[in-house]
Amino acid sequence: MDILGSFALLLAFLAAVYAVLAGIAGIITRRTLLTKSARNAGMAVFVLVTVAVGCLEYFFFTNDFSIVYVVEHSNRALPAFYKFAALWAGQEGSLLFWSWLLSIYAFLVLFLNRKRHPELMPYVGVVLAGVQTFFLTLNNFVATPFQVLAGPDGAGVMHLSKLSEGHGLTPLLQYPEMVIHPPMLYLGYTGFSVPFAFALAALLGRYPGEKWIHITRRWTMIAWCFQSIGILLGAHWAYAMLGWGGYWAWDPVENASLLPWITGTAFLHSVMMQEKRGMMKIWNVWLVFTTFMLCILGTMLTRSGVVSSVHAFAQSSIGSWFVGFLIITFLVCFAAYWKNRDYLRSDNQLDSLVSRESSFLFNNLILLAACFAVLWGTLFPVLSEWVQGSKISVGAPFFNKVNVPIALFLLLLTGVGPLLAWRKTSFDALKRNFAWPFGGGVLAGIIGFIFGFRDIYSLLCLILGVFVTLTIASEFFRGARVISARDGTNFFTAMGELTMRNTRRYGGYVIHFGMVLVFIGIAGTPFNKDLQKEMSVGESLGIGPYTILCQNFDHLDNANFESDRATLEVFKNGKSDMMLFPERRLFHASQVTETMVAIQSSPLRDLYVVYAGRSPESGKPVIHAYLLPLIKWIWFGGIVVVLGTGLALLPNRRTALVLRPATERSWADAIAGATPAIGAVARRVEGHD
Amino acid sequence: MINLRNGCGAPQNSPRPLRPPSASSALIFAFRAIVLAIVLTMASASPASAQDTPRAKALSKRVLCMCGGCEDSAGMCNHPGGTFSGPCETARGMQKDLDARVTRNESDDQILQAMVEQYGPTVLVEPPKKGFDLLAWIMPIAVPLIALVLVWEVVRRWRHKATLAPAGGPQVNAEFLARAQREAGREGSEHDE
Numbered sequence: 001m002d003i004l005g006s007f008a009l010l011l012a013f014l015a016a017v018y019a020v021l022a023g024i025a026g027i028i029t030r031r032t033l034l035t036k037s038a039r040n041a042g043m044a045v046f047v048l049v050t051v052a053v054g055c056l057e058y059f060f061f062t063n064d065f066s067i068v069y070v071v072e073h074s075n076r077a078l079p080a081f082y083k084f085a086a087l088w089a090g091q092e093g094s095l096l097f098w099s100w101l102l103s104i105y106a107f108l109v110l111f112l113n114r115k116r117h118p119e120l121m122p123y124v125g126v127v128l129a130g131v132q133t134f135f136l137t138l139n140n141f142v143a144t145p146f147q148v149l150a151g152p153d154g155a156g157v158m159h160l161s162k163l164s165e166g167h168g169l170t171p172l173l174q175y176p177e178m179v180i181h182p183p184m185l186y187l188g189y190t191g192f193s194v195p196f197a198f199a200l201a202a203l204l205g206r207y208p209g210e211k212w213i214h215i216t217r218r219w220t221m222i223a224w225c226f227q228s229i230g231i232l233l234g235a236h237w238a239y240a241m242l243g244w245g246g247y248w249a250w251d252p253v254e255n256a257s258l259l260p261w262i263t264g265t266a267f268l269h270s271v272m273m274q275e276k277r278g279m280m281k282i283w284n285v286w287l288v289f290t291t292f293m294l295c296i297l298g299t300m301l302t303r304s305g306v307v308s309s310v311h312a313f314a315q316s317s318i319g320s321w322f323v324g325f326l327i328i329t330f331l332v333c334f335a336a337y338w339k340n341r342d343y344l345r346s347d348n349q350l351d352s353l354v355s356r357e358s359s360f361l362f363n364n365l366i367l368l369a370a371c372f373a374v375l376w377g378t379l380f381p382v383l384s385e386w387v388q389g390s391k392i393s394v395g396a397p398f399f400n401k402v403n404v405p406i407a408l409f410l411l412l413l414t415g416v417g418p419l420l421a422w423r424k425t426s427f428d429a430l431k432r433n434f435a436w437p438f439g440g441g442v443l444a445g446i447i448g449f450i451f452g453f454r455d456i457y458s459l460l461c462l463i464l465g466v467f468v469t470l471t472i473a474s475e476f477f478r479g480a481r482v483i484s485a486r487d488g489t490n491f492f493t494a495m496g497e498l499t500m501r502n503t504r505r506y507g508g509y510v511i512h513f514g515m516v517l518v519f520i521g522i523a524g525t526p527f528n529k530d531l532q533k534e535m536s537v538g539e540s541l542g543i544g545p546y547t548i549l550c551q552n553f554d555h556l557d558n559a560n561f562e563s564d565r566a567t568l569e570v571f572k573n574g575k576s577d578m579m580l581f582p583e584r585r586l587f588h589a590s591q592v593t594e595t596m597v598a599i600q601s602s603p604l605r606d607l608y609v610v611y612a613g614r615s616p617e618s619g620k621p622v623i624h625a626y627l628l629p630l631i632k633w634i635w636f637g638g639i640v641v642v643l644g645t646g647l648a649l650l651p652n653r654r655t656a657l658v659l660r661p662a663t664e665r666s667w668a669d670a671i672a673g674a675t676p677a678i679g680a681v682a683r684r685v686e687g688h689d
Numbered sequence: 690m691i692n693l694r695n696g697c698g699a700p701q702n703s704p705r706p707l708r709p710p711s712a713s714s715a716l717i718f719a720f721r722a723i724v725l726a727i728v729l730t731m732a733s734a735s736p737a738s739a740q741d742t743p744r745a746k747a748l749s750k751r752v753l754c755m756c757g758g759c760e761d762s763a764g765m766c767n768h769p770g771g772t773f774s775g776p777c778e779t780a781r782g783m784q785k786d787l788d789a790r791v792t793r794n795e796s797d798d799q800i801l802q803a804m805v806e807q808y809g810p811t812v813l814v815e816p817p818k819k820g821f822d823l824l825a826w827i828m829p830i831a832v833p834l835i836a837l838v839l840v841w842e843v844v845r846r847w848r849h850k851a852t853l854a855p856a857g858g859p860q861v862n863a864e865f866l867a868r869a870q871r872e873a874g875r876e877g878s879e880h881d882e
Contacts, residue, residue, distance in 0.1 A: 081698065115863060144713055145844070215824045241765060242767070243774050244761075244765065244767045249760075251760070260782070279847075291807045339820035349847050349848075350844055350848045350850075351848070351849035352848075353844065353848070358844060361843075361844065362838055362840070365836050365837060365840050366833075368833075368836065369832065369833035369836065371833050372828075372829065372833070376825070376828050376829055376832075377825065377829070380816065380824075380825045384816070384821065384822060387821055388821055391810070391811050392810045392811060392813070392816050392817075392822055392825075393753055393810075393811050393812075393813060393814055393815075393816075394815070394816055394825060395753065395762070395814035396761075396814070397750075397751070397814055397815050398814075398815045398816065398825070398826075401815075402826075406833075532775065584774075585789075593771065593772055597772050610774060612767075612773060612774040612775045613771070613772060613773040613774055613775070614805075615773070615775075616773055616778075622773075622775060624774075624775065
């Protein structure tokens, strides 16, 4: 099977190389057969990489400890779903997984568009195959997942060997999110390859108009959504697993996942400028190029250990390959841009500073500022070491100080931007649209201040959060009221009708609302409390309205781990409220201990209790309790963002053509001054998005 | 987003106290215990195991734990994967040092400077605001400002273009225009994206 896997990977590499070469030859010679053959090779990569992935999974499920990768990341007692997820637990498997997800995207793109866009698709195929070639090079020649165990005998002759048991999966990875967080994040990283490929293809092929943006809109949103889910799941994992009461540490790998998300967000907004007004063509192309390169940079930071990260997966020399690929990508993008820059000439005009256009410009400016700040902070230690010869640390406080004001400004724009009209917004319209939301925000701020929101950033976040929510609500309300009055339907039906008629716009509002919830959740951070105490049975600890009484400590054992468990009774305002069972698990295979946090979550606050182990000094058990306000809003906001994205992906419901007696004169008649049309006229057609 | 530190460079099970004794005198210790008990009764979220003063606690979050096995601050050191998920020996030592310096009434700057002399510049959680490292702080402000100036310039040019070429559009039949305005009024804000 290892030979089958290796062979499939090698063939996949050859197929990808062929897809690039035959694709280029097809474009130059304009021979359809070559182009088709290149496309088929591109699709074949998917089948071949799938075979390789299947082989590796087979080794995990059959406990084949003759394969180095399986030995290092699995053991017999590992539950089945972690065996499945062990595919992406280490360097080699993660890179294979990257290739596989990319091949799925490439297959879908090539298959779904096989009869469409004949001028554009050959270029797209070449770009996608080029990216695949790079990752398959890594899979085949740099980090092969099918390396077998072998050792020399007395005479120095190498023999294959096999172990009876593996080293096990790192305990920190043995958490349900392991199965879902990396795939989501990787689907985001790889997914941005699709808009990148189309943008580069459109530029190389001088494909007219904004068509590449229309084609890739859904692909970009899907990648963006996966990236959002991946980031939030990672934050939740860190929160629920690491036992430090936080969810975001501004670790380089976390930052790496945030960077393409930020530029992707900027891209999703700025393409609207091109679609509606034909503006910012160069900017959009470079934004998608940057997003893709940041995806590669993110993968490099995760995989290479260039900057010191607590995600110490595998630190190897693989970074230089990524640097090389990044340089090549940049050169190709720049050359394509330079050669075809006249193709991107756009007629940029701005009628007023108070307009949707300018709000998009500021949106992009702020997002790019945030992206730069995160990138700068992440790479500054490397730069500092290079210039000064000594390393410095850039920790979470730096990122918070720099990014919190930027994020708040962005929140403000989230409220202001969508309410400005294209081209120009009058002062009266501004007053009409913003007076109530702004008043509501200020009122919420006053109430928040009275109830203890004394941190300036949190207070601003609350004011802006309420402001944005009210602007969104007013948009739904005004639209639904108009439809309700016109069609005579009830208000909620009208709101559904309104939303379904322009899913992109109203889905966008739902996403904005989800982001408001995330921001409100983050705004709770300054009010965190924690208390650590040595506790024997019968002792108690008080935090906020809770008193935690230690009832018992017991020991559990199973094939994978043994566990020390604390049984804690929690009293709220003096009344027994719940039981919590924080644990410490010692995993047999790796002999590493892990905390299992007990969390009682409510919309107002989380009670987060860690059994930290026995004090090295007194031997008594130590309980660390945290009171973390509003955390749940972050996860709930994430769900709303995903639902909003789902909504925005739906096709617009178009009003059916209603046949009616031609007693009224249509607009067309009015123009022409003609007699009523014979038969029927279309009553109304919605077509905007 | 996950954290794969497998313990600390220093052994976790050394017989160091979890909460370092901060004074040698038994009398002071007893006094402190009483004060701590009172504080605990009054405010349930007081730092029981961490540091003696809020200033020391704040300082401990401004320096990194230098054990080499984690990326946490000395005040937040928490070793997942280790035998004890709390401050490691190095972090406890640093906390104790900070406590002692705060007790000696050294200023924040003096204490941080002493830490840098002892452990090197990496000990500071944030880059210092001087010399080359000042760039770390300036650039995230300077670059957006420069970008803002550029955007402003772009906006100015685009507006100039707009005034040069006023949007006239095709001539529209007056009757149609009136009808269109009536219809548009009825449909309200529905079409303005």
